[in-house]
Amino acid sequence: MVFLLKELNKVNINKPVLIVGLPGIGNVGKIAVDFIIDNLKAQKIFDIESYNFPHAVFVNEKNMVELPTIEIYYKRANNKDLLFLAGDIQPIDESSCYEFCNKILDFFEKYNGTEIITIGGIGLSEMPSDPRVYCTANDKKIIEKYKFKNLSNDIYGIVGPIIGVTGVLVGLAGKRNIPSIAFLAETYGHPNYLGIKSAREILKILDSKFNLNLNFTELNKEVTDIEKNLRKKIKQIDQFRITKADERPTSKINYIG
Template sequence: MIEGLPGMGNVGKIATDFIIENLKAEKVIEIYSHSFPHCVLVNEENLIDLPKIEVYQKPLKDKTLLLIAGDVQPLDEVSCYEFCNILLDTFERNNGKEIITLGGIGQQEVPKSPKLYYTGNTKNIIKKYYSSILNNNLYGVVGPIMGVSGLLLGLAKTRKIPAISILAETYAHPAHVGLKEAKEILTYLNEKLSLKLDLNQIDDSESNDNNRKVIDNQKLKKLMKKPFITKINKGSETDYIG
Protein backbone atom coordinates (compact mmCIF):
# COMPACT_ATOMS: atom_id res chain seq x y z
CA MET A 1 0.00 0.00 0.00
CA ILE A 2 1.22 3.49 -0.89
CA GLU A 3 -0.21 6.51 0.95
CA GLY A 4 0.20 10.09 -0.24
CA LEU A 5 -2.17 12.66 1.25
CA PRO A 6 -1.77 16.48 1.36
CA GLY A 7 1.21 17.70 3.36
CA MET A 8 4.43 19.68 3.10
CA GLY A 9 4.85 20.74 -0.52
CA ASN A 10 2.11 18.22 -1.34
CA VAL A 11 4.97 15.93 -2.32
CA GLY A 12 3.22 12.72 -1.27
CA LYS A 13 -0.07 13.72 -2.86
CA ILE A 14 1.54 14.63 -6.18
CA ALA A 15 3.54 11.39 -6.32
CA THR A 16 0.57 9.18 -5.44
CA ASP A 17 -1.80 10.98 -7.81
CA PHE A 18 0.74 10.53 -10.59
CA ILE A 19 1.01 6.78 -9.97
CA ILE A 20 -2.78 6.47 -10.00
CA GLU A 21 -3.07 8.42 -13.25
CA ASN A 22 -0.14 6.76 -14.98
CA LEU A 23 -1.11 3.19 -14.08
CA LYS A 24 -4.82 3.87 -14.64
CA ALA A 25 -5.60 2.43 -11.22
CA GLU A 26 -9.22 1.60 -10.37
CA LYS A 27 -11.01 3.52 -7.64
CA VAL A 28 -12.55 1.10 -5.15
CA ILE A 29 -13.50 3.28 -2.16
CA GLU A 30 -14.52 6.91 -1.56
CA ILE A 31 -14.37 8.14 2.03
CA TYR A 32 -16.38 11.13 3.33
CA SER A 33 -16.34 12.12 6.98
CA HIS A 34 -17.46 14.75 9.48
CA SER A 35 -13.81 14.80 10.57
CA PHE A 36 -12.87 16.40 7.23
CA PRO A 37 -13.01 20.21 6.72
CA HIS A 38 -16.55 21.65 6.74
CA CYS A 39 -16.54 22.97 3.19
CA VAL A 40 -16.86 22.02 -0.45
CA LEU A 41 -14.25 22.25 -3.22
CA VAL A 42 -14.88 23.80 -6.65
CA ASN A 43 -13.82 21.39 -9.40
CA GLU A 44 -12.62 21.96 -12.97
CA GLU A 45 -16.22 21.96 -14.22
CA ASN A 46 -17.04 24.79 -11.80
CA LEU A 47 -19.19 22.44 -9.74
CA ILE A 48 -18.69 21.50 -6.12
CA ASP A 49 -17.31 18.34 -4.50
CA LEU A 50 -17.16 17.31 -0.88
CA PRO A 51 -13.59 16.77 0.33
CA LYS A 52 -12.78 13.08 0.27
CA ILE A 53 -10.09 10.44 0.52
CA GLU A 54 -9.98 7.70 -2.11
CA VAL A 55 -8.56 4.20 -2.28
CA TYR A 56 -7.39 2.82 -5.63
CA GLN A 57 -6.06 -0.58 -6.65
CA LYS A 58 -3.86 -1.75 -9.49
CA PRO A 59 -2.97 -5.42 -10.13
CA LEU A 60 0.67 -5.79 -11.13
CA LYS A 61 2.69 -8.82 -12.19
CA ASP A 62 3.52 -10.10 -8.71
CA LYS A 63 1.29 -7.99 -6.44
CA THR A 64 -1.76 -5.77 -6.17
CA LEU A 65 -1.01 -2.17 -5.32
CA LEU A 66 -3.35 -0.19 -3.04
CA LEU A 67 -3.04 3.59 -3.30
CA ILE A 68 -4.43 6.10 -0.79
CA ALA A 69 -5.02 9.59 -2.21
CA GLY A 70 -7.31 12.51 -1.52
CA ASP A 71 -8.03 16.17 -0.92
CA VAL A 72 -7.55 16.27 2.85
CA GLN A 73 -6.36 14.57 6.01
CA PRO A 74 -8.45 13.99 9.14
CA LEU A 75 -8.55 17.21 11.16
CA ASP A 76 -7.74 16.01 14.67
CA GLU A 77 -5.87 13.32 16.57
CA VAL A 78 -8.88 11.11 17.36
CA SER A 79 -10.15 11.03 13.79
CA CYS A 80 -6.64 10.42 12.45
CA TYR A 81 -6.22 7.38 14.73
CA GLU A 82 -9.66 6.10 13.71
CA PHE A 83 -8.96 6.59 10.02
CA CYS A 84 -5.56 4.88 10.16
CA ASN A 85 -6.97 1.92 12.07
CA ILE A 86 -9.76 1.52 9.50
CA LEU A 87 -7.15 1.57 6.72
CA LEU A 88 -5.09 -1.06 8.51
CA ASP A 89 -8.16 -3.24 9.15
CA THR A 90 -8.92 -3.15 5.41
CA PHE A 91 -5.26 -3.77 4.59
CA GLU A 92 -5.11 -6.86 6.81
CA ARG A 93 -8.40 -8.27 5.47
CA ASN A 94 -6.87 -8.12 2.00
CA ASN A 95 -3.66 -9.84 3.16
CA GLY A 96 -1.53 -6.73 2.68
CA LYS A 97 2.22 -7.16 3.10
CA GLU A 98 3.93 -3.75 3.30
CA ILE A 99 3.09 -0.06 3.60
CA ILE A 100 4.89 2.94 2.08
CA THR A 101 3.97 6.49 3.08
CA LEU A 102 5.19 9.54 1.17
CA GLY A 103 5.78 13.16 2.13
CA GLY A 104 8.10 16.14 2.42
CA ILE A 105 10.54 17.69 4.87
CA GLY A 106 10.13 21.47 5.01
CA GLN A 107 13.14 23.67 4.21
CA GLN A 108 13.60 27.44 4.38
CA GLU A 109 14.51 27.64 0.68
CA VAL A 110 13.56 25.75 -2.46
CA PRO A 111 16.02 22.81 -2.64
CA LYS A 112 17.97 22.73 -5.91
CA SER A 113 18.69 19.01 -5.56
CA PRO A 114 16.16 17.59 -3.07
CA LYS A 115 17.55 14.87 -0.82
CA LEU A 116 15.47 11.81 -0.03
CA TYR A 117 15.20 10.41 3.48
CA TYR A 118 13.49 7.29 4.76
CA THR A 119 12.58 5.66 8.02
CA GLY A 120 10.55 2.64 9.02
CA ASN A 121 9.14 0.56 11.83
CA THR A 122 11.56 -2.39 11.55
CA LYS A 123 15.23 -2.79 10.68
CA ASN A 124 14.35 -5.42 8.09
CA ILE A 125 12.12 -3.08 6.07
CA ILE A 126 14.83 -0.40 6.21
CA LYS A 127 17.33 -2.93 4.86
CA LYS A 128 14.96 -4.11 2.13
CA TYR A 129 14.36 -0.62 0.76
CA TYR A 130 17.95 0.55 1.10
CA SER A 131 19.30 2.65 -1.74
CA SER A 132 22.31 4.90 -2.08
CA ILE A 133 19.95 7.79 -2.88
CA LEU A 134 18.02 7.38 0.40
CA ASN A 135 19.37 8.77 3.68
CA ASN A 136 18.34 6.99 6.88
CA ASN A 137 19.90 9.54 9.26
CA LEU A 138 16.75 11.42 10.23
CA TYR A 139 17.40 11.80 13.94
CA GLY A 140 17.91 15.50 14.68
CA VAL A 141 17.02 16.42 11.09
CA VAL A 142 13.26 16.03 11.18
CA GLY A 143 10.82 16.43 14.04
CA PRO A 144 7.67 14.34 14.53
CA ILE A 145 6.17 12.85 11.38
CA MET A 146 2.64 14.16 11.69
CA GLY A 147 -0.66 12.98 10.28
CA VAL A 148 -1.54 9.81 8.42
CA SER A 149 1.95 9.34 6.95
CA GLY A 150 3.50 9.07 10.39
CA LEU A 151 0.71 7.43 12.33
CA LEU A 152 0.32 4.61 9.80
CA LEU A 153 3.91 3.57 10.49
CA GLY A 154 3.40 3.53 14.24
CA LEU A 155 0.07 1.72 14.23
CA ALA A 156 1.33 -0.75 11.63
CA LYS A 157 4.17 -1.61 14.00
CA THR A 158 1.68 -2.65 16.70
CA ARG A 159 0.17 -5.07 14.17
CA LYS A 160 3.57 -6.33 12.99
CA ILE A 161 3.05 -4.87 9.50
CA PRO A 162 6.33 -3.66 7.92
CA ALA A 163 6.09 0.01 6.90
CA ILE A 164 8.41 2.77 5.68
CA SER A 165 8.10 6.48 4.99
CA ILE A 166 9.97 8.18 2.15
CA LEU A 167 10.40 11.93 2.60
CA ALA A 168 11.81 14.49 0.18
CA GLU A 169 13.24 17.88 1.05
CA THR A 170 10.82 20.58 -0.09
CA TYR A 171 10.13 24.28 0.38
CA ALA A 172 8.09 24.96 3.52
CA HIS A 173 5.70 27.45 1.94
CA PRO A 174 1.95 26.77 1.64
CA ALA A 175 1.89 27.86 -2.01
CA HIS A 176 4.80 25.66 -3.06
CA VAL A 177 4.04 22.72 -5.34
CA GLY A 178 6.80 20.15 -4.95
CA LEU A 179 6.84 18.54 -8.39
CA LYS A 180 10.61 18.24 -8.56
CA GLU A 181 10.64 16.63 -5.13
CA ALA A 182 7.80 14.27 -6.05
CA LYS A 183 9.67 13.25 -9.19
CA GLU A 184 12.68 12.24 -7.07
CA ILE A 185 10.45 9.93 -5.03
CA LEU A 186 8.75 8.58 -8.16
CA THR A 187 12.11 7.83 -9.77
CA TYR A 188 13.08 5.72 -6.76
CA LEU A 189 9.73 3.91 -6.52
CA ASN A 190 9.63 3.31 -10.26
CA GLU A 191 12.88 1.36 -10.09
CA LYS A 192 12.34 -0.31 -6.72
CA LEU A 193 8.78 -1.51 -7.39
CA SER A 194 9.10 -1.97 -11.18
CA LEU A 195 6.09 0.28 -11.78
CA LYS A 196 6.98 1.16 -15.39
CA LEU A 197 5.86 4.76 -14.95
CA ASP A 198 6.36 7.24 -17.78
CA LEU A 199 8.21 9.94 -15.85
CA ASN A 200 8.67 11.98 -19.03
CA GLN A 201 5.13 13.22 -18.43
CA ILE A 202 6.45 15.35 -15.57
CA ASP A 203 8.21 18.59 -16.45
CA ASP A 204 9.81 19.87 -13.26
CA SER A 205 11.43 22.93 -14.83
CA GLU A 206 10.78 26.29 -13.19
CA SER A 207 8.47 28.82 -14.82
CA ASN A 208 10.14 32.18 -15.48
CA ASP A 209 6.88 34.00 -14.78
CA ASN A 210 5.91 32.72 -11.36
CA ASN A 211 8.70 30.33 -10.29
CA ARG A 212 6.12 27.54 -10.04
CA LYS A 213 6.49 24.03 -11.36
CA VAL A 214 4.46 22.90 -14.36
CA ILE A 215 3.24 19.55 -15.67
CA ASP A 216 3.58 18.83 -19.36
CA ASN A 217 0.71 16.35 -19.67
CA GLN A 218 -2.69 18.10 -19.72
CA LYS A 219 -4.36 15.16 -17.97
CA LEU A 220 -2.09 15.62 -14.97
CA LYS A 221 -2.86 19.29 -14.32
CA LYS A 222 -5.26 18.23 -11.62
CA LEU A 223 -2.21 17.35 -9.54
CA MET A 224 -1.71 21.10 -9.11
CA LYS A 225 -4.97 21.54 -7.19
CA LYS A 226 -4.27 23.04 -3.79
CA PRO A 227 -5.69 20.87 -1.02
CA PHE A 228 -6.04 21.59 2.67
CA ILE A 229 -2.88 21.36 4.77
CA THR A 230 -2.91 20.82 8.53
CA LYS A 231 -0.64 23.20 10.47
CA ILE A 232 1.59 22.49 13.44
CA ASN A 233 3.82 24.75 15.51
CA LYS A 234 7.45 24.95 14.46
CA GLY A 235 10.17 23.80 16.83
CA SER A 236 13.93 23.61 16.69
CA GLU A 237 13.84 20.65 14.33
CA THR A 238 12.33 20.69 10.87
CA ASP A 239 8.62 19.97 11.12
CA TYR A 240 7.08 17.42 8.82
CA ILE A 241 3.38 17.30 7.99
CA GLY A 242 2.16 13.94 6.73
Protein backbone atom coordinates in the same frame (compact mmCIF):
# COMPACT_ATOMS: atom_id res chain seq x y z
CA MET B 1 -20.38 7.11 10.96
CA VAL B 2 -16.73 7.83 11.73
CA PHE B 3 -15.05 6.56 8.56
CA LEU B 4 -16.99 4.54 6.00
CA LEU B 5 -15.31 2.65 3.17
CA LYS B 6 -17.75 2.55 0.27
CA GLU B 7 -16.90 -0.20 -2.21
CA LEU B 8 -17.15 0.93 -5.85
CA ASN B 9 -15.64 -2.01 -7.71
CA LYS B 10 -15.05 -5.54 -6.45
CA VAL B 11 -11.60 -6.97 -7.19
CA ASN B 12 -9.65 -9.90 -5.82
CA ILE B 13 -6.97 -8.45 -3.56
CA ASN B 14 -4.33 -10.67 -2.00
CA LYS B 15 -1.34 -9.68 0.12
CA PRO B 16 -1.16 -6.12 -1.22
CA VAL B 17 1.34 -3.34 -0.65
CA LEU B 18 -0.27 -0.03 0.32
CA ILE B 19 1.28 3.23 -0.93
CA VAL B 20 -0.06 6.39 0.72
CA GLY B 21 0.16 9.94 -0.61
CA LEU B 22 -2.07 12.58 0.99
CA PRO B 23 -1.68 16.38 1.13
CA GLY B 24 1.07 17.75 3.36
CA ILE B 25 4.17 19.92 3.15
CA GLY B 26 4.98 20.42 -0.52
CA ASN B 27 2.19 17.96 -1.33
CA VAL B 28 5.03 15.58 -2.14
CA GLY B 29 3.05 12.44 -1.34
CA LYS B 30 -0.06 13.55 -3.20
CA ILE B 31 1.86 14.50 -6.33
CA ALA B 32 3.75 11.19 -6.36
CA VAL B 33 0.76 8.91 -5.77
CA ASP B 34 -1.57 10.83 -8.10
CA PHE B 35 1.03 10.49 -10.85
CA ILE B 36 1.38 6.73 -10.32
CA ILE B 37 -2.39 6.28 -10.35
CA ASP B 38 -2.70 8.19 -13.62
CA ASN B 39 0.34 6.57 -15.23
CA LEU B 40 -0.67 3.02 -14.37
CA LYS B 41 -4.37 3.68 -14.93
CA ALA B 42 -5.14 2.23 -11.52
CA GLN B 43 -8.77 1.37 -10.77
CA LYS B 44 -10.68 3.22 -8.06
CA ILE B 45 -12.20 0.60 -5.75
CA PHE B 46 -13.21 2.47 -2.58
CA ASP B 47 -14.41 5.92 -1.58
CA ILE B 48 -13.86 6.92 2.03
CA GLU B 49 -16.59 9.04 3.62
CA SER B 50 -16.59 10.70 7.03
CA TYR B 51 -18.11 13.43 9.17
CA ASN B 52 -14.55 14.05 10.32
CA PHE B 53 -13.51 15.58 7.02
CA PRO B 54 -13.34 19.38 6.71
CA HIS B 55 -16.76 21.03 6.61
CA ALA B 56 -16.11 22.60 3.22
CA VAL B 57 -16.48 21.91 -0.48
CA PHE B 58 -14.34 22.79 -3.48
CA VAL B 59 -15.65 24.82 -6.42
CA ASN B 60 -14.46 23.28 -9.68
CA GLU B 61 -13.85 24.79 -13.12
CA LYS B 62 -17.47 24.12 -14.06
CA ASN B 63 -18.56 26.25 -11.08
CA MET B 64 -19.96 23.17 -9.36
CA VAL B 65 -19.20 21.99 -5.83
CA GLU B 66 -17.12 18.92 -4.99
CA LEU B 67 -16.84 17.29 -1.57
CA PRO B 68 -13.32 16.58 -0.31
CA THR B 69 -12.47 12.95 -0.95
CA ILE B 70 -10.06 10.20 0.03
CA GLU B 71 -9.97 7.17 -2.25
CA ILE B 72 -8.34 3.77 -2.59
CA TYR B 73 -7.08 2.57 -5.97
CA TYR B 74 -5.94 -0.87 -7.13
CA LYS B 75 -3.42 -2.06 -9.69
CA ARG B 76 -1.76 -5.43 -10.21
CA ALA B 77 1.78 -4.92 -11.44
CA ASN B 78 4.47 -7.56 -11.89
CA ASN B 79 2.49 -10.18 -9.97
CA LYS B 80 2.03 -7.85 -7.00
CA ASP B 81 -1.22 -6.29 -5.82
CA LEU B 82 -0.73 -2.57 -5.18
CA LEU B 83 -3.16 -0.31 -3.34
CA PHE B 84 -2.92 3.48 -3.44
CA LEU B 85 -4.45 5.78 -0.83
CA ALA B 86 -4.97 9.22 -2.36
CA GLY B 87 -7.12 12.25 -1.70
CA ASP B 88 -7.69 15.97 -1.30
CA ILE B 89 -7.40 16.19 2.47
CA GLN B 90 -6.30 14.53 5.69
CA PRO B 91 -8.41 14.03 8.85
CA ILE B 92 -8.80 17.37 10.58
CA ASP B 93 -7.60 16.63 14.12
CA GLU B 94 -5.57 14.22 16.25
CA SER B 95 -8.34 11.82 17.25
CA SER B 96 -9.67 11.69 13.68
CA CYS B 97 -6.20 10.87 12.40
CA TYR B 98 -5.85 7.91 14.76
CA GLU B 99 -9.36 6.66 13.96
CA PHE B 100 -8.69 6.99 10.24
CA CYS B 101 -5.36 5.15 10.40
CA ASN B 102 -6.86 2.30 12.42
CA LYS B 103 -9.71 2.02 9.91
CA ILE B 104 -7.21 1.76 7.06
CA LEU B 105 -5.24 -0.88 8.97
CA ASP B 106 -8.42 -2.90 9.62
CA PHE B 107 -9.12 -2.81 5.89
CA PHE B 108 -5.51 -3.69 5.06
CA GLU B 109 -5.43 -6.69 7.40
CA LYS B 110 -8.64 -7.99 5.83
CA TYR B 111 -6.68 -8.58 2.63
CA ASN B 112 -3.55 -9.91 4.38
CA GLY B 113 -1.57 -6.80 3.47
CA THR B 114 2.19 -7.21 3.60
CA GLU B 115 3.69 -3.72 3.92
CA ILE B 116 2.88 -0.03 3.85
CA ILE B 117 4.74 2.89 2.28
CA THR B 118 3.86 6.48 3.16
CA ILE B 119 5.22 9.55 1.37
CA GLY B 120 5.76 13.07 2.65
CA GLY B 121 7.95 16.16 2.59
CA ILE B 122 10.59 17.71 4.83
CA GLY B 123 10.03 21.47 4.93
CA LEU B 124 13.14 23.62 4.39
CA SER B 125 13.58 27.38 4.57
CA GLU B 126 14.76 27.50 0.94
CA MET B 127 13.92 25.61 -2.23
CA PRO B 128 16.33 22.65 -2.54
CA SER B 129 18.03 22.41 -5.94
CA ASP B 130 18.73 18.71 -5.48
CA PRO B 131 16.22 17.31 -2.95
CA ARG B 132 17.49 14.54 -0.70
CA VAL B 133 15.26 11.66 0.30
CA TYR B 134 15.22 10.12 3.78
CA CYS B 135 13.38 7.15 5.20
CA THR B 136 12.26 5.92 8.58
CA ALA B 137 10.29 2.82 9.48
CA ASN B 138 8.83 0.61 12.19
CA ASP B 139 11.05 -2.34 11.23
CA LYS B 140 14.76 -2.47 10.35
CA LYS B 141 14.26 -5.18 7.73
CA ILE B 142 12.06 -2.99 5.56
CA ILE B 143 14.71 -0.26 5.59
CA GLU B 144 17.22 -2.80 4.28
CA LYS B 145 14.74 -3.94 1.64
CA TYR B 146 14.31 -0.45 0.22
CA LYS B 147 17.96 0.56 0.15
CA PHE B 148 18.52 2.84 -2.83
CA LYS B 149 21.18 5.26 -4.01
CA ASN B 150 20.77 8.69 -2.45
CA LEU B 151 18.23 7.32 0.06
CA SER B 152 19.36 7.86 3.65
CA ASN B 153 17.92 6.46 6.85
CA ASP B 154 20.21 8.66 8.93
CA ILE B 155 17.26 10.84 9.84
CA TYR B 156 17.52 11.30 13.62
CA GLY B 157 17.95 15.00 14.34
CA ILE B 158 17.05 15.94 10.77
CA VAL B 159 13.28 16.09 11.25
CA GLY B 160 10.94 16.79 14.10
CA PRO B 161 7.71 14.89 14.75
CA ILE B 162 6.09 13.38 11.67
CA ILE B 163 2.56 14.71 11.98
CA GLY B 164 -0.48 13.26 10.23
CA VAL B 165 -1.23 10.04 8.39
CA THR B 166 2.30 9.85 6.95
CA GLY B 167 3.71 9.22 10.41
CA VAL B 168 0.83 7.88 12.49
CA LEU B 169 -0.03 5.10 10.03
CA VAL B 170 3.54 3.78 10.17
CA GLY B 171 3.52 3.91 13.97
CA LEU B 172 0.17 2.16 14.40
CA ALA B 173 1.09 -0.44 11.78
CA GLY B 174 4.06 -1.36 13.94
CA LYS B 175 1.70 -2.28 16.78
CA ARG B 176 0.08 -4.77 14.40
CA ASN B 177 3.41 -6.13 13.15
CA ILE B 178 2.90 -4.72 9.66
CA PRO B 179 6.27 -3.59 8.25
CA SER B 180 5.94 0.03 7.15
CA ILE B 181 8.27 2.73 5.86
CA ALA B 182 7.97 6.49 5.29
CA PHE B 183 9.82 8.19 2.42
CA LEU B 184 10.41 11.87 3.15
CA ALA B 185 11.85 14.21 0.51
CA GLU B 186 13.26 17.67 1.12
CA THR B 187 11.05 20.45 -0.21
CA TYR B 188 10.37 24.14 0.35
CA GLY B 189 8.39 24.60 3.55
CA HIS B 190 5.88 27.18 2.30
CA PRO B 191 2.23 26.06 2.61
CA ASN B 192 1.44 26.82 -1.05
CA TYR B 193 4.59 25.36 -2.58
CA LEU B 194 4.34 22.16 -4.63
CA GLY B 195 7.38 19.89 -4.35
CA ILE B 196 7.39 18.45 -7.85
CA LYS B 197 11.15 17.80 -7.97
CA SER B 198 10.93 16.16 -4.55
CA ALA B 199 8.10 13.89 -5.67
CA ARG B 200 10.15 12.90 -8.70
CA GLU B 201 12.99 11.63 -6.48
CA ILE B 202 10.61 9.34 -4.57
CA LEU B 203 8.98 8.19 -7.80
CA LYS B 204 12.39 7.01 -8.99
CA ILE B 205 12.68 4.78 -5.92
CA LEU B 206 9.21 3.29 -6.30
CA ASP B 207 9.66 2.81 -10.03
CA SER B 208 12.87 0.87 -9.44
CA LYS B 209 11.65 -1.26 -6.54
CA PHE B 210 8.32 -2.26 -8.11
CA ASN B 211 9.36 -2.25 -11.80
CA LEU B 212 6.46 0.06 -12.58
CA ASN B 213 7.91 1.31 -15.88
CA LEU B 214 6.59 4.78 -15.20
CA ASN B 215 6.68 7.08 -18.20
CA PHE B 216 8.73 9.94 -16.82
CA THR B 217 8.48 11.81 -20.12
CA GLU B 218 4.85 12.42 -19.21
CA LEU B 219 5.67 13.57 -15.69
CA ASN B 220 6.00 17.28 -16.45
CA LYS B 221 2.73 17.39 -18.39
CA GLU B 222 0.76 15.36 -15.86
CA VAL B 223 2.28 17.20 -12.91
CA THR B 224 1.28 20.49 -14.54
CA ASP B 225 -2.33 19.31 -14.56
CA ILE B 226 -2.04 18.08 -10.96
CA GLU B 227 -0.41 21.36 -9.97
CA LYS B 228 -3.22 23.40 -11.53
CA ASN B 229 -5.90 21.51 -9.61
CA LEU B 230 -3.91 21.41 -6.38
CA ARG B 231 -3.24 25.14 -6.27
CA LYS B 232 -6.94 25.90 -6.48
CA LYS B 233 -7.82 23.40 -3.77
CA ILE B 234 -5.00 24.55 -1.50
CA LYS B 235 -6.36 28.09 -1.58
CA GLN B 236 -9.90 26.93 -0.85
CA ILE B 237 -9.12 24.64 2.07
CA ASP B 238 -5.95 26.16 3.54
CA GLN B 239 -7.66 26.87 6.88
CA PHE B 240 -8.18 23.14 7.35
CA ARG B 241 -4.52 22.16 7.08
CA ILE B 242 -3.60 19.30 9.36
CA THR B 243 -1.47 21.34 11.74
CA LYS B 244 -2.37 24.53 13.55
CA ALA B 245 1.29 25.37 13.98
CA ASP B 246 2.84 28.27 12.08
CA GLU B 247 4.12 26.68 8.86
CA ARG B 248 6.10 29.63 7.58
CA PRO B 249 9.64 28.56 6.66
CA THR B 250 12.32 29.16 9.26
CA SER B 251 16.03 28.44 9.38
CA LYS B 252 15.24 25.15 11.10
CA ILE B 253 14.38 22.03 9.14
CA ASN B 254 10.95 20.78 10.09
CA TYR B 255 8.61 18.06 8.92
CA ILE B 256 4.84 18.19 8.85
CA GLY B 257 3.04 15.44 6.93
